[in-house]
Amino acid sequence: MTTLLVDGQLLTVRPVRAEDTAALITMHRGLSEQTVYQRFLAGRPELAHEQADRFTHVDGTHRVALVAEDPDGHLVAVVRYDRQPPDYLEAEVAIVVTDRFQHHGLGTELVRMLIARAGAAGVETFLADVLTTNAAMHRTFADAGLKAWTSSYGAGVSHLVMPLRPADVRRPA
Ligand SMILES: CC(C)(COP(=O)(O)OP(=O)(O)OC[C@H]1O[C@@H](n2cnc3c(N)ncnc32)[C@H](O)[C@@H]1OP(=O)(O)O)[C@@H](O)C(=O)NCCC(=O)NCCS
Numbered sequence: 001m002t003t004l005l006v007d008g009q010l011l012t013v014r015p016v017r018a019e020d021t022a023a024l025i026t027m028h029r030g031l032s033e034q035t036v037y038q039r040f041l042a043g044r045p046e047l048a049h050e051q052a053d054r055f056t057h058v059d060g061t062h063r064v065a066l067v068a069e070d071p072d073g074h075l076v077a078v079v080r081y082d083r084q085p086p087d088y089l090e091a092e093v094a095i096v097v098t099d100r101f102q103h104h105g106l107g108t109e110l111v112r113m114l115i116a117r118a119g120a121a122g123v124e125t126f127l128a129d130v131l132t133t134n135a136a137m138h139r140t141f142a143d144a145g146l147k148a149w150t151s152s153y154g155a156g157v158s159h160l161v162m163p164l165r166p167a168d169v170r171r172p173a
Pocket of ligand 1: 137
């Protein structure tokens with residue numbers, strides 16, 4: 001558990017818990033349409049209970065998620081990775097920071113924390129599908145120290161390949 005001072009608010013960063021499902025649904029309801037679209041690459045005004053449940057039930061090994069919580073117990077950000085079979089060396093990464101807390105360095109800090117956990121757990125590469133126009137996400141990954149190789153696919157979506165230790169990982173052909 002870590003505490004962070006973000007825009008004058010003391011936030012607690014901790015692993016997600018199974019009992020966070022309702023808080024995650026509430027957090028999602030408060031997101032702007034743009035933030036939801038950037039996170040899910042689709043409109044999604046409500047987070048279905050089953051999906052929220054899946055997000056909050058992690059195993060801490062292949063699926064890891066950290067949440068940032070305000071002093072009242074409201075979730076204000078989530079960052080996660082899901083390792084990919086067959087060898088689990090690559091992990092899909094995703095993050096959302098609630099609109100109120102964007103632009104204060106929280107996203108960069110959370111990605112850095114996730115990198116530390118992933119690196120220690122043997123993950124070699126982060127993967128992410130990000131709108132090509134999502135400058136904030138591209139900069140956040142860069143600020144956290146990641147260098148991305150991009151292979152675009154689909155309309156306006158970049159598939160980012162980000163080695164955690166660039167020297168150890170060969171660039172894909
Ligand atoms: C992308 C996101 C996680 C960034 O989190 P954040 O806490 O706002 O980011 P930070 O404050 O750490 O800023 C990181 C960098 O992005 C830049 N940035 C932040 N918001 C920006 C915006 N709207 N436009 C352009 N740059 C932006 C910051 O200036 C900073 O760059 P700098 O160091 O050059 O100044 C957040 O905006 C978010 O949740 N967006 C919606 C969800 C999403 O896009 N998810 C990506 C798909 S997984």
